[in-house]
Amino acid sequence: MEKQNHIFDDLFIFEMANSHQGSVEHGIDIIHAMGKIARKHNIKAAVKLQYRNLDTFIHPDYKDRTDVNHIPRFMSTRLTYDQFTQLVDAVREEGMITMVTPFDEDSVGWCMDQGVDIIKVASCSALDWPFLTEVARTQKPIIISTGGKTLSDIDKLYNFFTHKGCEFAFLHCVAEYPAPMERLQLDFIDRMNRRYPEVTIGYSGHEDPDDNTVPMLAVAKGARILERHVGLPTETITLNSYSMNPEQADRWVQAAVNAKSMCTTKKENDKYVSQEEIDSLNSLMRGVYLNKNIKAGEEIHREDVFFAMPCHDKQMNSGEFIEGIIASKDYKVNEELHEKRKVTQISQVRSVIHDAKGMLYEAGIALGEDFEVELSHHFGMQHFRQIGAIIISIINREYCKKLLIVLPGQKHPIHAHKVKEETFQLLYGDLLVNIEGKERYMKPGDIQTVLRGEKHSFTSTKGAIFEEVSTTHVKSDSYYEDPRISKLDPIERKTILRRW
Incomplete structure (x- = not known):
């Protein structure tokens, strides 16, 4: 409720x-x-x-x-x-x-x-x-x-x-x-x-x-x-x-x-950070400076830089520096570093994991230590926050228990199972489930069963965590309506994590 x-x-x-x-x-x-x-x-x-x-x-x-x-x-x-x-x-x-x-x-x-x-x-x-x-x-x-x-x-x-x-x-x-x-x-x-x-x-x-x-x-x-x-x-x-x-x-x-x-926070479900607050903290941050001459195309390592005030506009700060960044131009000793930190799949995965953990903390849900995490990214990690879900497998015997985390605004596309029957119970947040074209808005505590062969999808406005209890989970038992997804090898649309 x-x-x-x-x-x-x-x-x-x-x-x-x-x-x-x-x-x-x-x-x-x-x-x-x-x-x-x-x-x-x-x-x-x-x-x-x-x-x-x-x-x-x-x-x-x-x-x-x-x-x-x-x-x-x-x-x-x-x-x-x-x-x-x-x-x-x-x-x-x-x-x-x-x-x-x-x-x-x-x-x-x-x-x-x-x-x-x-x-x-x-x-x-x-x-x-x-x-x-x-x-x-x-x-x-x-x-x-x-x-x-x-x-x-x-x-x-x-x-x-x-x-x-x-x-x-x-x-x-x-x-x-x-x-x-x-x-x-x-x-x-x-x-x-x-x-x-x-x-x-x-x-x-x-x-x-x-x-x-x-x-x-x-x-x-x-x-x-x-x-x-x-x-x-x-x-x-x-x-x-x-x-x-x-x-x-x-x-x-x-x-x-x-x-x-x-x-009262100014932004719903988030903390408001003012520009004045950002400017105040930026004025105290350390910038990244070169302690040797670097040629364009060279890797920049920790020993090649030092961190010091001030940090200028568009300059890389100490928190953004990563080992092995490639120089896009020639740099001279003591010059400020102006490289942009590239978004990698690792950084995208890490960002998603941190958000998912935060939702579990806020919901008061403890996982223990024996579980497997699957990032289901049907159109790649770069689109994961729009399309996908985080699936945490806890038990898979004759019966199966999973936790699914849907990020705010995320949608899991239409699919069906031939072998598995599953029942969802919403534990936290809001969830809109579509089964065979019929929509149901679920509130925490609500239960919804999906029968074998029923096409279903789900999405959340503010984020959701729900429990899935089902018969045994069988690999490759998810059949997607979108042909772009169905032709992918499961390895292409899944990232499996043993620990997070």
Whole structure:
């Protein structure tokens, strides 16, 4: 499954502190203040309310008790359904996303009646299965806080909502108010992203509202949602120690936006290197200079050159020098070398291998030591990045297991097998398989069987690694539709590597 570009991504959640004191007017004032911040920073923002049907949520014998934690606050800030509707409408008028944390089945119904955009599951409700069942029935986007939940608990939630067909996100959360810095465990965001790669992971913070290193670190760790309690202090209202006033919320958003800018690569799936960076490093590189006279046509060896600053434009640098390069002109002692490094098949193979290894590292796939690598280059190594594949043979008995690596933009041409039946399972990346003219886009985990005699090809946009499990592999059992390929001896279109 692929992580979806969804309402969750890059979302800021402003949670109403202390149920906005049970005042619709004060709640609307907070919503207006958060709307200004959202527009100032041009962010995707949600304001989150909390719903409870207090007629049934609290046991009748406890409604008037003042000695039970939370109940007096809930009762004193009670709002009606119509009053909550006014707040939801105010959020919409500010152009923000409507979001509610319901705490019982009745309030889930209120969310549906009001057309709320996102339902939030609080940490205290995250293992309340009757309640979660009702939430899942809505098929609304769901965000689940994981405060106080073990990894096993989170796995249960993942499986529950996945089986229910819901779109959901997880928030790493430490359910202490305020949360001590030494217990924030922001590394757990990394682990959640690895464990649930198709789920958007975020962070719900309860730390000191003036410390904006935490949201920056959370973003750097991969959090795509950030949530904080916000409020509006007045002469009679004082915020608690973990809630932000508008000025603090503004600085919190700015810090997160800055962190995203610092952490985001400019080129998709690659590292951006600016011309300024290249020029800066080039000014420190060593150039190649001759320490003897060389005639055109002579080989140049390591003892014939020395490396020194500066390295001029179009001059060969020390990293480009290779033993035995042929001089294209006469050179005098101390003259800078201006030969171009020729692209050889060895350098092309080495470049491809390095890219393939990098993909395996990124996918977390270990090969061990007993395998054979085949570069299948149907039109030569010079065209390998366009046409071909890397085939890693791991087992070939009565059954066969291979790993195939398809580089970004690479295509493996139409062919069929008469002896072998094979099944593909995509482990990493994206893969478009064409079987007998029918295309199928595969996502990681997907399985596709290719029967004997079926013509098939495959390609990838961003690169792919897939496992092939088949009957015994027999040499010369690949029959290509393109006559230019079919007439080649297999040795002409394969490079075999025993070690890489």
